[in-house]
Amino acid sequence: MRGISTFLLAATAAVLAPFAAKAQDKTLTVYTYESFTSDWGPGPKIKAEFEKTCACTVNLIGVADGVALLTRLKLEGEGSEADIALGLDTSLISEAKATGLFEANGIEKSAVKVPGNYADDTFLPYDYGHFAVIYDTQTIKTPPKSLKDLIEGDTSQKIAIQDPRTSTPGLGLLLWVKAVYGDKAPEAWAKLKDRVLTVTPGWSEAYGLFTKGEAPMVLSYTTSPAYHMVEEKTDRYQAASFSDGHYIQIEVAGMLKHAKDKDLAKSFLTFLISPAAQDIIPTTNWMMPAAATSAPLPDAFDKLVKPANTLLIGSDEVAKNRQAWIDEWLTAMSRK
Amino acid sequence: MLTAAERRRGIGAGLTVLAAVLLFVGTAVATLLAWDGDQSASRLFTSYTWSILRFTLLQAALSTLLSVAFAIPVALALARRPRFAGRTWILRLMALPMGLPALVGALGLLGVWGRQGVMNGWLNTAGLEQPVSVYGLSGILLAHTFFNIPLAVRLLLAVLERLPAEYWLLSASLGMKPVSIFRFVEWPALARVVPGVAGLVFMLCATSFTLVLVLGGGPAATTLEVAIYQALRFDFDPPRAIALAFLQIALTAAVIALIALLPAATDTVRTAGRKVLRLDGRSAASRLWDGLIIAAAVIFVASPLLSVLVAGLRADLWKLVNGPRFIQAATTSLIIAVTAGVIAVTASLAIITARQAIKDRRDPNLAERLLSISLAGTSSLVLVVPPIILGTGWFLVLRQLGNVAPFAPYLVAIINAMMALPFAVRVLEPALQDHRHQTARLAAALGVTGPAKWRLIDLPVLTRPVLTALSFAMALSLGDLGAVALFGSSDLVTLPWLVYSTLSSYRTNDADGLALILGAICLALTILGTAGQKEHKHA
Numbered sequence: 001m002r003g004i005s006t007f008l009l010a011a012t013a014a015v016l017a018p019f020a021a022k023a024q025d026k027t028l029t030v031y032t033y034e035s036f037t038s039d040w041g042p043g044p045k046i047k048a049e050f051e052k053t054c055a056c057t058v059n060l061i062g063v064a065d066g067v068a069l070l071t072r073l074k075l076e077g078e079g080s081e082a083d084i085a086l087g088l089d090t091s092l093i094s095e096a097k098a099t100g101l102f103e104a105n106g107i108e109k110s111a112v113k114v115p116g117n118y119a120d121d122t123f124l125p126y127d128y129g130h131f132a133v134i135y136d137t138q139t140i141k142t143p144p145k146s147l148k149d150l151i152e153g154d155t156s157q158k159i160a161i162q163d164p165r166t167s168t169p170g171l172g173l174l175l176w177v178k179a180v181y182g183d184k185a186p187e188a189w190a191k192l193k194d195r196v197l198t199v200t201p202g203w204s205e206a207y208g209l210f211t212k213g214e215a216p217m218v219l220s221y222t223t224s225p226a227y228h229m230v231e232e233k234t235d236r237y238q239a240a241s242f243s244d245g246h247y248i249q250i251e252v253a254g255m256l257k258h259a260k261d262k263d264l265a266k267s268f269l270t271f272l273i274s275p276a277a278q279d280i281i282p283t284t285n286w287m288m289p290a291a292a293t294s295a296p297l298p299d300a301f302d303k304l305v306k307p308a309n310t311l312l313i314g315s316d317e318v319a320k321n322r323q324a325w326i327d328e329w330l331t332a333m334s335r336k
Numbered sequence: 337m338l339t340a341a342e343r344r345r346g347i348g349a350g351l352t353v354l355a356a357v358l359l360f361v362g363t364a365v366a367t368l369l370a371w372d373g374d375q376s377a378s379r380l381f382t383s384y385t386w387s388i389l390r391f392t393l394l395q396a397a398l399s400t401l402l403s404v405a406f407a408i409p410v411a412l413a414l415a416r417r418p419r420f421a422g423r424t425w426i427l428r429l430m431a432l433p434m435g436l437p438a439l440v441g442a443l444g445l446l447g448v449w450g451r452q453g454v455m456n457g458w459l460n461t462a463g464l465e466q467p468v469s470v471y472g473l474s475g476i477l478l479a480h481t482f483f484n485i486p487l488a489v490r491l492l493l494a495v496l497e498r499l500p501a502e503y504w505l506l507s508a509s510l511g512m513k514p515v516s517i518f519r520f521v522e523w524p525a526l527a528r529v530v531p532g533v534a535g536l537v538f539m540l541c542a543t544s545f546t547l548v549l550v551l552g553g554g555p556a557a558t559t560l561e562v563a564i565y566q567a568l569r570f571d572f573d574p575p576r577a578i579a580l581a582f583l584q585i586a587l588t589a590a591v592i593a594l595i596a597l598l599p600a601a602t603d604t605v606r607t608a609g610r611k612v613l614r615l616d617g618r619s620a621a622s623r624l625w626d627g628l629i630i631a632a633a634v635i636f637v638a639s640p641l642l643s644v645l646v647a648g649l650r651a652d653l654w655k656l657v658n659g660p661r662f663i664q665a666a667t668t669s670l671i672i673a674v675t676a677g678v679i680a681v682t683a684s685l686a687i688i689t690a691r692q693a694i695k696d697r698r699d700p701n702l703a704e705r706l707l708s709i710s711l712a713g714t715s716s717l718v719l720v721v722p723p724i725i726l727g728t729g730w731f732l733v734l735r736q737l738g739n740v741a742p743f744a745p746y747l748v749a750i751i752n753a754m755m756a757l758p759f760a761v762r763v764l765e766p767a768l769q770d771h772r773h774q775t776a777r778l779a780a781a782l783g784v785t786g787p788a789k790w791r792l793i794d795l796p797v798l799t800r801p802v803l804t805a806l807s808f809a810m811a812l813s814l815g816d817l818g819a820v821a822l823f824g825s826s827d828l829v830t831l832p833w834l835v836y837s838t839l840s841s842y843r844t845n846d847a848d849g850l851a852l853i854l855g856a857i858c859l860a861l862t863i864l865g866t867a868g869q870k871e872h873k874h875a
Contacts, residue, residue, distance in 0.1 A: 165570060197550060201562075207441070212844070231842070
């Protein structure tokens with residue numbers, strides 16, 4: 001039996017060997033999240049486009065999500081192979097800086113245009129999205145018009161949300177409620193609680209419940225309906241526009257201090273905000289481009305909710321208070 | 337009745353497995369503890385920790401009670417009816433839930449019991465306006481019984497089916513009523529394994545993660561496993577994660593110890609190995625009862641699976657199978673599952689042999705008794721060591737050697753094998769025990785030892801339980817997402833990972849299709865697990 005298992009392990013290694021990194025003269029290793037590297041994600045196309053210009057090999061390594069990405073960098077420390085970390089978001093930036101693993105990139109970033117005029121010398125925005133309540137127009141005829149509306153509305157119309165302890169959209173909603181309600185957030189959660197169908201560990205589970213019709217509303221992004229309009233040719237799923245504002249998630253990329261070839265890393269970042277890369281992002285990552293695209297976005301994007309008011313809590317404040325705010329959330333949501 | 341050399345070899349094998357498991361877990365824990373980072377000095381025992389602990393205990397205890405209580409009549413009914421059309425397929429069906437990723441199972445359950453599910457559809461037609469909600473404790477119990485009743489049925493049925501034919505002949509000639517048969521024949525047999533089965537179900541429910549969050553309805557329903565995941569993944573606070581993990585292990589150990597205190601009949605079974613013929617349960621009432629019980633169990637288990645099937649058929653399955661990563665994912669999943677299965681079964685055999693070797697001694701010394709207890713404890717509790725701790729710990733260890741990616745599949749296979757160990761032990765131990773009781777003296781008297789004994793005496797009888805254990809372990813590994821999620825996905829793509837990845841790219845339909853394919857592969861594995869079923873009947 002031991003013989004068999006040794007053989008199988010060897011076979012495993014053989015099967016997986018082609019996927020191990022190949023040694024090339026110039027390689028750029030980019031750590032990112034899984035859905036970026038998937039077949040439908042922007043990863044493969046961005047890799048191909050950049051490789052045309054750089055005479056190098058781009059090595060994309062995908063981990064579960066932005067949080068896992070930061071954890072992986074912390075675990076690997078200075079010895080990490082990563083040259084670029086792509087996929088952190090605005091609420092993680094302060095923690096990412098505190099690791100001391102990143103370095104200011106010094107590239108020209110006047111092309112970047114994101115709501116709230118977010119700018120940073122280390123972390124470069126490459127796309128953004130506003131959190132939004134997506135609803136099923138077949139079930140919900142009068143969607144909530146504000147966060148207040150959502151919180152105080154009909155409790156028989158349920159929403160699926162994500163857990164702020166395990167997912168970034170979950171944390172996003174937590175910060176959204178905090179940005180609107182401040183100290184009154186616990187009371188708001190106590191009311192919203194009755195409308196919450198369930199709290200899932202990640203975005204996928206909640207969105208699955210939504211598309212299966214189990215929940216008529218879900219927390220996602222203003223850009224989610226674009227997917228359904230472009231890929232499924234349906235406008236059944238729409239985002240509710242909130243008059244009191246939408247919380248923003250800006251996704252950023254940063255260069256690591258120990259990057260092997262900093263010029264190459266910088267040229268990748270420059271490429272990332274060029275039209276060549278920005279053209280790819282909207283219909284693969286289903287987020288808004290952070291800089292100009294070469295052609296107008298598909299029509300579906302014109303139909304999306306454009307938040308008049310963008311909400312964002314500074315990442316230092318998030319890092320400082322996150323645990324306390326999560327505890328607050330737990331207490332409010334656990335009350336019978 | 338073992339020779340001194342056999343005993344030595346047995347104990348040696350057990351020691352090796354014990355050392356390997358402890359080394360594997362210990363290395364991960366020690367590395368994480370030694371990792372110095374900027375840890376938040378967060379308090380471990382807040383009132384919230386206690387409420388999680390209470391809830392973990394409550395839901396796991398109730399889930400276990402319900403699962404075992406419902407599994408017993410189903411197992412009895414199936415044992416009473418050793419041959420009817422479709423029986424083998426019912427047994428295969430019972431093996432399916434375990435191979436499904438928790439989320440797929442949850443979505444299947446919601447297709448039946450959810451707000452838009454079949455049940456609420458009927459209730460709505462019947463005039464009920466607001467759908468009945470399953471979210472909360474009821475949803476968790478529903479999901480845990482769905483996953484665990486089939487598991488318990490299979491383990492209990494295996495014991496009932498091994499009862500010697502003489503018992504049924506005797507009980508028939510004594511004219512025993514069903515109640516007496518239950519009291520004197522069936523229950524003593526079940527009582528031997530019920531504590532083990534209950535312990536296993538309890539561990540599975542206590543460490544439940546996705547099911548508890550998705551169906552629990554909110555953070556009031558949380559298990560320690562969620563808190564451990566948060567501590568390590570979100571806060572990256574290894575000391576806290578490890579402290580919580582120890583809490584989880586201590587809690588489970590206490591419960592398992594309590595269950596072990598239940599009086600268990602140690603019945604030695606002797607048989608001439610004649611063909612089993614059930615002479616009881618011929619009355620119409622008995623037939624009706626068994627029919628109803630089996631039908632109810634089948635409907636309960638099959639309906640969510642049917643909902644997975646219906647959803648899956650809407651996807652373009654042919655396109656999915658030809659998708660760029662499908663073959664890679666399926667191959668990787670299968671190789672990992674086979675490796676994990678073989679390791680788990682080999683290690684279980686070593687553990688069981690060692691425990692039997694110790695039992696075989698007339699007066700085992702303290703060290704030997706301790707070893708026996710440690711083996712029993714380790715082979716159980718290893719299931720509640722959170723995979724995220726093992727994965728992260730080993731990631732740190734292997735970092736020092738360079739690139740982690742080449743090691744990832746080995747690690748996942750080992751972690752899966754450890755998770756499968758308690759299953760494999762529970763499938764194999766009763767079978768091996770009976771087998772030894774029946775053959776040990778004779779083999780010793782005839783002087784058959786070593787390979788000859790293995791080939792002539794052990795192999796023919798043990799093939800079936802070994803295959804069952806292997807299929808259990810493989811199904812478990814096939815449906816496991818947890819261990820894989822720790823490593824980079826471009827290095828290691830498995831089927832459950834592909835399902836999640838597809839889902840996280842908005843492609844719900846494709847994810848349903850992939851889940852269906854995963855279920856089908858799992859079904860194929862259980863056919864392996866129920867192989868030998870027929871030969872046994874004609875033996």
